[in-house]
């Protein structure tokens with residue numbers, strides 16, 4: 023028997039038979055999700071298929087996050103239609119302000135290690151942080167899953183990215199994700215599953231693993247899975263590792279100890295440079311949000327830079343927490359107060375300005391530094407704006423200075439404000455919900 | 460539908476994106492005949508006028524990259540194309556094509572197929588024969604369930620008929 027990659031193992035279980043990369047298989051789905059951007063069409067197709075009941079309501083979740091609260095009547099009615107469908111079917115439903123779909127799927131335990139999870143959104147690989155196989159599908163696909171709990175898919179070949187070395191102070195998983203997208207390119211992992219392994223993933227907390235898995239979408243990957251080493255969860259799970267000698271389409275190895283903060287320049291997430299080459303660019307606004315970087319540790323990193331200080335005159339900072347739970351935790355520990363006192367504006371948990379369909383659209387010629395994952399032209403709603411991508415710590419330092427810079431450039435006691443990747447994660451909590459994400 | 464016999468239109472071009480398959484400005488319509496009139500317009504303005512029902516398209520790598528719009532395979536299907544052969548397909552395009560009922564086959568080597576050759580495609584066996592030269596090319600066989608989805612005209616109809624994926628042995 024040949025050795026298997028993580029993707030082959032998870033999909034073999036889902037297919038109820040041993041499958042190999044390149045094969046097309048019918049797979050059983052462990053969970054499925056759709057948002058206000060994709061669920062309405064999926065619900066329509068579900069009805070066209072003659073669907074009455076979803077296959078297993080407990081495994082289906084709908085999230086209002088992309089345009090929530092509704093910016094207009096049309097979207098308000100789509101939201102109402104989703105609410106109704108979820109109520110009729112008894113599915114999980116996350117209303118306005120609960121958070122971003124990918125965050126909620128991990129935080130609320132919809133995905134577990136070894137699962138096959140499919141979502142009608144392109145950043146569904148985010149849940150690969152949990153050692154699961156998450157992939158994005160279209161609305162028609164999702165309708166078929168709602169009806170049958172199954173879908174067909176091609177088992178992807180995997181690319182192994184081995185990460186070694188110790189994390190330098192001030193460098194985060196976002197810097198690594200940007201660096202890797204720059205190296206691999208927007209199509210570099212096309213059709214593939216990216217599997218992260220190596221000693222440097224061990225100290226990463228779940229939040230940072232999510233950042234890493236999230237941006238495999240920007241490499242064109244079908245899924246991104248982080249190996250289970252160092253993953254701590256409040257419940258027991260069976261880790262899925264690749265067999266030694268499993269066949270990979272490509273194997274890359276990076277030493278994180280030499281990494282510096284990185285920035286993606288307009289207008290592509292793979293247009294990545296070390297921060298030294300972006301410093302000094304004047305900015306009008308910062309945004310901390312999205313499924314990539316709006317979790318508690320991201321907000322804490324920003325607060326460490328901004329506490330007791332004020333945004334540069336004429337610069338604004340918008341923050342959309344990844345979920346209500348993140349917002350509440352940040353309220354309790356004083357993070358929100360520090361950020362708000364520094365001049366940050368909070369908007370409800372959700373996608374916020376990331377997708378550019380409502381709040382927070384930049385003006386013509388304005389420059390934004392953002393903790394999100396995509397900076398394609400027009401992404402935040404205005405094709406005449408310039409969007410730079412960076413870690414939350416770099417966004418915070420930049421809004422303080424009014425130009426792109428890193429924390430060490432603006433904060434005298436920098437070593438206390440710099441993000442640390444190598445903290446030991448908190449001890450497991452007694453419940454199944456995942457704490458402090 | 461299991462056996463497709465058609466005239467080849469060959470474009471040895473890589474990375475044909477969904478914008479070149481059907482420009483974004485035409486995708487607002489729900490009328491597939493309108494889509495068919497503009498299919499591949501930016502790549503070859505004469506194609507929509509020349510294509511005949513049952514013809515086969517042959518492309519290079521990464522066909523259908525770009526946006527996830529379902530109108531791209533829908534436009535090709537509406538133009539009467541019976542099958543798309545390419546060295547590789549963009550992932551979302553591939554899924555969308557099967558789900559809307561456009562047959563396609565991934566073939567790493569099909570270099571001797573030229574414009575006007577008659578090709579015979581047998582999806583389930585993963586076989587493409589260039590009838591003009593007699594050469595036989597092998598691809599991965601298409602699983603029965605996908606052939607059935609294509610035969611039904613797409614996923615919506617397939618699930619409407621069967622209510623579930625039906626695994627049948629070949």
Ligand code: SF4
Pocket residue numbers: 087088122123124143145311312313314372373376377394395
């Ligand atoms: S936060 Fe941005 S990238 Fe993430 S799901 Fe929402 S719109 Fe997409």
